[in-house]
Structure formats: structure tokens, C-alpha cells
Amino acid sequence: MSDQKITIEYNDRVVRQFLLATVIWGIVGMLVGLLIAAQLSFWQLNFATPWLTFGRIRPLHTNAVIFAFVGNMMFAGVYYSTQRLVKARLASDFLSSLHFWGWQLIIVAAAITLPLGYTRGKEYAELIWPINLAVVFIWVVFAVNFFWTLARRREPALYVAIWFYIATIVTVAMLYIVNHLSIPTGLLHSYPVFSGVQDALVQWWYGHNAVAFFLTTPILGIMYYFLPKAAERPVYSYRLSVVHFWSLVFVYIWAGPHHLLNTALPGWLQNLGVTFSLMLWAPSWGGMLNGLLTLRGAWHKLRTDPVLKFFAAAVTFYGMATFEGPLLSIKSVNALAHYTDWIIGHVHIGTLGWNGFMAAGMIYWLLPRLWNKPLHSTALANLHFWIGTVGILLYVAAMWTSGITQGLMLNATTEHGTVLAYPNFLDTLNTIRPMMLMRVIGGGLYLAGWLLLAYNFYRTVRGAQPVNGTIEVYAEAPAPDTRLSVGRALLGTPMIFAVLAVGFATMWMLGSDLVSTAGLTGAVACLIGCLALLPSRGPAWTGWYEKLLLNALPFTLLTFFAVVAGGLIQIIPTLIVQQAQNVEDRIQVPYTPLELAGRDIYVREGCYLCHSQMIRTLVPDILRYGDYSRLGESIYDHPFQWGSKRNGPDLARVGGKYPNIWHLRHMEDARAISPGSNMPTYPWLLANNLDASVLPAKIKVQRMLGVPYGPLSAQQIFDQVDDQAKGIAKDLRAAGAYIAPEKEVVALIAYLQTLGKSVPVPPKSTATP
């Protein structure tokens, strides 16, 4: 050991950059959110302009607030706190800069391509494949920079915040890569490798865990650093940190199917979604408890300190959202709430309340420290808190009321439950219009609060000198007995018990009778063995964990194993079983080239953001839209278009329901057909010609992905497109509308008219296993 002292200067420059980006992208993301919310009330605000239309800029809103706003906030918080928690400057200034500028470039690319209609058609995974590659590259840069810094740490033990950062980096990489697997058909377009029910499962495994590992775990880590710092109180309970961290990262991954309840997703996956969502309640509240109870002894500071106000409210909103989540995952609650504004409200408790308020608290705490100057105005920060809180409450109350009202109306039946009480979807839409307006007001208030923060930010840093934090450390070598090899970590008794318990429980859940019984026996034996050994071996296990905390690589590996289990057990059986040759009941007819082109227009215009294609196994859905959807009916859909929100009616069986002219008039101006509709107008679909030249490449990729297209030459494809388009144009002409067959709207009509077309599958003679 040496007693030589060295001074480390932290890289706070990159923190300041990320912080500034957070403020700016926050404004942009919220402004777009405000616009799309207003568009739902006033359809004229779509301006009949493609790149301003709801379906194209709703993804801009979600991507901006998730990846730009929370992303930049997360990077700022992770970089600031990690350097201090491990007593080391970020490993590479170059990687830090590359991370910052690369991420901003990705955001700009997203902000350009999404309004232009370049999309993959999967929620929060809309960005096209070249940008996906850039995201993966920059994420790897982040990971290298982070783990390299850990490797150079002068603080041997890993604090709980670092655990959450590790889980974030590892899991987001895994989720992002799997859900973005695609085959390009050109520079700007690709088809996802998964289709139909598989694509739905992978998408919501990703979508749910983007919430978990992009919007929750990094922010929990940030909470564990900034909240005790600001409150100047010790963290409430270390052992609660341990229990809730491991249970959270393990359980979260399994809960994705709760986005697909009562759909064509196989029942066992739905039941996994229900039960694991309920098991997620306690782990989530563990984080809330550790946050709120850390404030014990500091509550009086909330009166004056805006930072603590924001943190306390944020953690409370986190608790609300994570109680509501399991509630919404109960099948019968979900039958009411799914596809309605209730879900939108639920999400915004998390984003506005938890993410947004954590961001605000963190920024107000960091500004004086990063620029060595007191905050310009505490009064303005307090005002921001109150405006923001009122905004959230208005927003969420409006969405609860709206969602429950519309859900009840859509599900209401009359005449002894045999008939829908409100057969016209528009009746339900027009009932919730006041709430939709109130949401705009709530969101507007929240944005106003954020603008106050931006002003406060500007006034604080104007003319101020940026300062970088420093620390003096002894250049000492770590004690030799702290190393825990990967093997020793994996073979630790707690690890063995955990693996055996999960393995046996899985055997019990999914195995055939004999395997299942063995699994049950094993799981019970594990439980008894664990409880029996706990009194004598407990201290040794604690020691094993303390040692694990000194070793970043084994810790990271164990985290990865915890998050990978749920995904593997859900996705692999689905990939094997749910294939075309195994489909029963009904199977989709592959699209003709023109219909495929129309489908790509449907995806491009973001129709799936307001229209589902999934009739659930619920009586009101069936009465309204027809027989419930079978999983074979979307087996060739790359990507699946089941949707997650019904601002308009379901379209799964709209094919053949109305004449072609109905669809044409409806796309021109929906109100000509459906008075009171809030659907945008699509004049450009009637003006633009279809680009059929890309179809041979697209069909080639579809064939590669297993869609049974015969050997079609390019000329045959063009001829088929021509024939079908002329047929539709002729039919439209007979109805008095003169539309050239090569217009985009003709392809879209061809697609809409084929929705729900399937052929029966003859029952198999052999019994299924």
C-alpha cells in the first residue's frame, strides 16, 4: 500500500452536454406530444400534410421522449454518478464524446426519417435498419466506456446504483438486438425476421422491457445516487436493495405478454404475463420504499428544497405506476382497459411523473455543482414543481376517466347481453372528447413547467464557469483476497439454489406430467433445503454476495443470466411451435404483390397506431368486429400489426365489409362517411403513384422469411399489380370515382379489402403432443 495521493478530475463536460441535450430534446418531445394530443381533438391539425400527420409523428413523440429525453438524462446521471461512486474518471474522453455526438446524430436521423414515413412499423422500434446499426454501435461505445471505467475503479465495491446501470446496459443490448433483427429490402426498408404471433411476442418482450430497462432500472440507479445525496440521509435498507434488485431484473423480463392478453397469443404465455406481472408489484415497490424511506428525517426539507420535492413526487408516481401495472395485467381489468386511454394515462404517470420529475430533480441538483453557481431561482423551480404536478394530475385523471368511459361503452351490451349498447364506435369517441381536450391542457401545463426549467437552466449557466469535480485518492492496490473468479461466482450456493429453483419451477410449469411432477418435487426440495441451511450458512452466503460486489465481471454475468432466462423460456418454444405447418383452424392467404405494397403504405402511415388488427376472445369484440382472430391469420405478417391502441375501430376483418368507394371516400375525408370522426385526411395517397419497382426485392425477402410466394419474375409481379389495380380502379369508376390505377390509394384499398381473408386448415389426423 502506498500513501501517495493523486488528484482525479472527473469528466463532467460530457455530463453537461448530456444535460443540455436532455432539456432541449425534452422540449421537442413534449411539443410533439402536445401536437398529437391536440390532433386527436382537432383533426385539422394534421394539416393534410404527410409529415405532420398523427401516424407519422406519434412515433416521433414516443422515440423522442424515450430515447432522446430520458436517454440523454440517463447518460448524464449515469456518467456523473458512476465516476464518483467508483472514484475514477470516465475511461476515455474520446468514447465519451463519441457517445454524446453519436447519440445526438441518431436522434436527428430519427427526427428526419420518422416524419418522412421511413419506419419498421413496430412500436418504439420504428427506426429503420441503418439507424438501428448506429444505435447498437453507440450502445457498445457506452458499454465499453462504462465497463472500462469500472475496471479502473479505485473503489473496490459496487454500490447499488451501479448494479442497476449494469442491468440496463446488458439487457437493453439484448432486447434491442433481438427485436430489431431484420432483412433489408433496400437502403431504407426492411422486414423483421419474425412474423405474426412470434413478432408480437418478441415486440412486447422488447416493448415492456424497454420500459423496465430503459425507463426504470437506470432511473432507479440515479435515484439511489441523487436522492440520498440531496436528502443527506443514509439509504434505508441495503438488504432491501439486494432483494428488490434481483427480483426486479429477474421477474420483469417474463411479464411482456401482459400486452397481449385475450389475443391470439397462446394461453400459457398470457398466463405467464398475468402471474409475473403480479409478482412484479413487490419488487417495484421495494425501490419506491427505499426511495421514500430514505427521506425519513429529511421530510422537513421538502418545504424549501425543490430537488427533494421532485424526487419525492417522482418516487410516489413510480409507486402509483407500478401498482397500476399489475392491476392492468389482470385479464378482466385488461379486457376493459386495453386499447383505451387508460393505458396512455398509465404510461404517462411513469414518463411524466417518474422519469420527468427525476430528470427535473437531478438537473436542479446538478446545475449549481456543474457550473459552480447557485441556481438562478429556487422560486421558479418550485413553481415548475407545482405546475408540473397539476399538469400530470389533469392529464392522468383525464385519461383514467376517458379510458374507463370508453372501455365501458365499447364493452356495454343490452338486451340480455346479446347486442352492443353502442354499436357505433364514434359514439364512444365523441363521449370522451372533453377528456381528450383536458389531456391537452394537462400536457400543456407540464410543458410550461419544463420551459421554466429551461429558462432557469439558461439563467443559471449564462456567464457561469463550468467546473469539473475532483477527488483526492490514495494510489492503493486492492487487497488480494477480494477476487472472486467467474467459476466461484457461478458455483456460489445462493446461485446454485437460484438456478435449480428456476429450473425446477419451469419444469413444473411447462413439462409433461412426469417432468412436471419431478419439477414440483425439486422446487419444494430447493425451498426446504434453502430454509434449512439458512440459519447456519446465512453469514457465508452474505459473504459470498459481498465478495461478488467486488467483482464487476461475475456480477455482470449473473445479471445477464437473470434477465436472459425469462426471454429464452418464452420465445424459443414459440419460435419452434408457432409455425405455418403447425397452425390449426385457419391460415392466412399470402398477400398479392399489390396488397403487400398497400400493406407497406399502411405501415408507413402508422395506421397501426390507431387501428388494431386483433379481435380478442371477448364477446363485445366479437359482436363488434366479427369472429375472434386466430394466430394463423397473421402468420405471414412481417411485421405483425395487432396494434396496441384503438383510436378507431379494429380492422382485422374489415376486408369485404364495405365497397371500394367507401374506402376511397374515407381516405379522402373520413367525415364524409363517418361524421364526427377524428381520422386525418390522406390526400397524398390519391395524388402519389405507387413505387412498384421495389416489389421484386421485397417479395424476395418475404420468400426468404418463409412466406410461400411462388417463383415470380419481376415482370410477373408488375403484371399482377397492374391487373389487380385496374380491377379496383374500374370498380371505383363504376361508382363514379376516377382514380388512376397506379395511385397509392388503390394499393391501400387492395390491402384493406383482403384483411381477414383466410383459408381453413384441415384438422390433423395425428394427435398433437
Add this chain to the structure above:
Amino acid sequence: MSPTPDRPPQPGEDPLRPHVFDGIQEYDKRLPNWWLMTLYGAIIFWAGYWFYYERAHLGPSNATAVEQQLAVIEAVRLASVPSLDDASLWKMSRNPIFVEAGRATFNTTCASCHTEKLTGAIGPNLVDHLWIHGGRPTDIHATVTHGVLAKGMPAWGPVLGPRKISEAVAYILSYHHEGEPIEVQAAWVPRAPQ
């Protein structure tokens, strides 16, 4: 940055963990009982729910459950089908309660194609004497119930139910009177609303 505790630790207060991270200290308090009960309760629920639905198959699958409910609905509908004939539909068409109820249904459901004046646009005119699928009250009733899918007329039976359909037909009939001529029209050419 050294920690500046708000107040010194009180006697009897829980001990802090030895390690300090950038001034952050940690207690190691035991987990609240109610929190543990929530955790264990959810795990027990998982085991019970899974056993009930997936191992013992005591509960029906989604599809089975909804098929059962649909069977009940069909039975109720079959039992409550009124004996509709032309005479009773004509009678309904002179009953203001039926006609007013029918007007409401018509305007929200049918007017988008047939217009609120019933003079036709995407769908045919319903006030003239020309009928494509039969002009007798029971014919009209059958057309509305089962639709003419090939021509873009949806089957409204499952959506509206028999009562609303009878009302809507009564409303259409209120523009006609018994004994008026019925002429056969081959097809309808869609046109702009007039």
C-alpha cells in the same frame, strides 16, 4: 464531499453499513413485513393460478370461455326472435316510438352510405320504389340482417341485434306506405350524396 448528517445517529438507531460511497451511507434495516407478505402472496398466487389454469385445467381457455358465452347469446337470440311478418313491420312503421328509435340507429349506422335523407350515395336510394333485393318489409329486414357482402352491404344482425334492426326497418318503411308499387332495380350506381 463528506457526508453532513442532518442529525447525529440517535442511541438505539440501526447501525450503518461500514462502507461509504461518495458520502452515501446505507442502513441495513429488515424488510417490512407487509412488503414481504405482498411478495410471498404474489408468488403463491402465481403457483395457484398456474395450477388452476395450466396444470389441472380447471378453468377454461380464452377460446373455450368465449365460445360458451357466444352459445348463450345465440340461445337468447333464438328464443327471443319475434314472429315478424310484413303486417307487423308495417304496424311498427306507423308507431312513432319505433320510428324515432329507428331514425337514431339509421343516422348513426346507415346514413354514411344511404345518407340521412335516405336518397342514397354509396348505397342505394331507399325512398323510391326501386328495390334490388326485394321491397317487402321482410325482404328489407333480411337484407339488413344478413347484408349483401358482395355489394358492400355489411351484415348488421350481429352488430345491431334484432330490435334495432326492426326499428331501422320501421324507419325506412315510414317513408313508404302499404300497397305502393315495388319495382325491381338491377343494381345501384354509387354517386355523390344529393
